[in-house]
Amino acid sequence: MELRNKLFLGTFVHSKALDELEYLHNAAVCVDTTGTIVAVEVDCDEPRAREIVLPGLGWDGAEVEVVKAKEGQFFFPGFIDTHLHASQYPNIGIFGKSTLLDWLNTYTFPLEASLADPAKARRVYTRVIRKTLSHGTTCAAYYATIDVPSTNLLADLCLSHGQRALVGRVCMDQLSPDYYRDASPDASLADTRASIAHILTADPTMSLVRPIITPRFAPACSLPLMRQLGALAHETSLPIQTHISENKSEIALVQSLFPRSATGAPDNSYATVYDAAGLLTDKTILAHAVHLTEAEADLVRARGAKVSHCPCSNSAITSGAARVRWLLDRGIGCGLGTDMSGGYSPSVLEAARQAALVSRHVVLGADGRGEGEEREKLSVEEVLFLATRGGAEVVGLEGRVGGFGVGLEWDAQLVGLGLVGEDGEVGPEEEEGDVDVFGWESWPERVAKWLYNGDDRNTKRVWVKGRLVHQRK
Numbered sequence: 226m227e228l229r230n231k232l233f234l235g236t237f238v239h240s241k242a243l244d245e246l247e248y249l250h251n252a253a254v255c256v257d258t259t260g261t262i263v264a265v266e267v268d269c270d271e272p273r274a275r276e277i278v279l280p281g282l283g284w285d286g287a288e289v290e291v292v293k294a295k296e297g298q299f300f301f302p303g304f305i306d307t308h309l310h311a312s313q314y315p316n317i318g319i320f321g322k323s324t325l326l327d328w329l330n331t332y333t334f335p336l337e338a339s340l341a342d343p344a345k346a347r348r349v350y351t352r353v354i355r356k357t358l359s360h361g362t363t364c365a366a367y368y369a370t371i372d373v374p375s376t377n378l379l380a381d382l383c384l385s386h387g388q389r390a391l392v393g394r395v396c397m398d399q400l401s402p403d404y405y406r407d408a409s410p411d412a413s414l415a416d417t418r419a420s421i422a423h424i425l426t427a428d429p430t431m432s433l434v435r436p437i438i439t440p441r442f443a444p445a446c447s448l449p450l451m452r453q454l455g456a457l458a459h460e461t462s463l464p465i466q467t468h469i470s471e472n473k474s475e476i477a478l479v480q481s482l483f484p485r486s487a488t489g490a491p492d493n494s495y496a497t498v499y500d501a502a503g504l505l506t507d508k509t510i511l512a513h514a515v516h517l518t519e520a521e522a523d524l525v526r527a528r529g530a531k532v533s534h535c536p537c538s539n540s541a542i543t544s545g546a547a548r549v550r551w552l553l554d555r556g557i558g559c560g561l562g563t564d565m566s567g568g569y570s571p572s573v574l575e576a577a578r579q580a581a582l583v584s585r586h587v588v589l590g591a592d593g594r595g596e597g598e599e600r601e602k603l604s605v606e607e608v609l610f611l612a613t614r615g616g617a618e619v620v621g622l623e624g625r626v627g628g629f630g631v632g633l634e635w636d637a638q639l640v641g642l643g644l645v646g647e648d649g650e651v652g653p654e655e656e657e658g659d660v661d662v663f664g665w666e667s668w669p670e671r672v673a674k675w676l677y678n679g680d681d682r683n684t685k686r687v688w689v690k691g692r693l694v695h696q697r698k
């Protein structure tokens with residue numbers, strides 16, 4: 226499908242810095258046929274854009290598609306979900322009182338294994354892509370399963386639906402049930418190479434979809450497998466995703482499985498085990514990092530690995546409250562992950578909201594007596610940074626997506642809030658949502674109301690690389 230040049234008009238909100246949102250009012254953003262932003266002008270209505278900006282770009286105004294935000298609407302960068310399991314989507318909300326290791330065996334491995342059925346995989350993966358797009362997720366770092374054909378199918382479906390994605394075939398050769406385990410390190414590596422080859426054939430320039438090397442987590446991977454995957458990352462320069470320090474029993478298991486005598490590492494901390502296998506790189510996404518030690522944080526920072534903070538999951542399966550400020554203070558890049566289905570929600574907005582709330586529990590301390598520091602609290606601006614620009618850094622797309630600026634690609638959502646009229650009703654052509662705006666709120670207050678009460682009813686349209694990929698009915 227041939228894309229047209231586009232002119233977007235209205236209010237644009239995006240992160241300028243960790244604690245600062247920028248509001249561009251009465252602005253024009255021009256996006257060319259490659260999906261790249263080529264002009265950003267403020268104080269620019271449509272006549273002025275047609276008179277000055279479009280001719281300056283050499284564009285024929287008659288050919289340009291114009292998209293205007295209505296009153297009460299604004300453009301916001303697409304969300305980046307830095308950690309989710311596409312294969313676990315049918316289980317969201319189903320976790321009972323379980324914690325990580327029993328949750329994996331009870332709920333997760335049986336479902337993932339069942340997705341070797343291609344029809345079931347197609348149904349689940351189509352739905353998770355549609356659902357996340359409808360919540361404004363323009364880029365997702367997906368775990369699939371150990372099965373190669375269905376992992377490849379997930380990548381194909383991301384491409385055909387136009388969602389930017391990193392897609393990983395899950396590697397695991399130990400401590401999981403016989404019915405769901407790689408036969409050997411060599412078999413795991415061969416299957417991983419096969420999936421990488423498929424994805425690189427489907428999108429040779431990785432313009433939308435790229436493979437990501439995915440050792441599930443240290444307990445499920447033998448040292449030879451982790452070493453081979455580290456070598457593969459070195460050989461291919463591909464990114465890596467895995468889990469780290471999510472749960473205290475998991476950490477104890479790692480320490481018993483990988484003593485210093487086996488790894489040759491200076492200690493047996495979780496981060497050191499990955500480092501000894503060559504899995505800590507500047508393209509590694511570490512999900513959770515709830516219980517990292519000071520020395521591990523130093524190592525993660527030194528290697529340039531990033532953290533995906535998954536607050537919904539950390540609360541749901543009782544993993545703990547990750548200290549995001551502590552990670553940021555140590556210079557570790559952070560983004561947000563829904564972590565379905567440890568996490569119960571497909572929405573990065575929900576993850577951002579929960580990140581803000583969990584940070585208040587970090588202030589309160591483990592016993593809730595308020596012994597933490599006030600500055601642990603994350604603001605609206607900060608969690609929305611993590612959801613966009615922070616996420617872009619985590620998935621290696623900083624400078625390409627995450628904000629509005631010349632040279633960035635147009636991955637964006639049009640957000641609409643309910644404007645309450647004099648009669649106390651929202652306009653007839655507006656959909657009821659939970660965000661009611663009365664008109665006296667400042668723009669930062671409107672955005673705060675969206676963060677705390679918004680949902681997919683507010684996500685009117687979504688674009689990836691300039692292409693419209695979701696429109697609310």
Ligand SMILES: O=c1[nH]c(=O)c2nc[nH]c2[nH]1
Binds near residue numbers: 310333441442
């Ligand atoms: O939240 C999580 N979800 C998973 O699927 C998983 N596997 C290992 N560790 C994990 N943590």
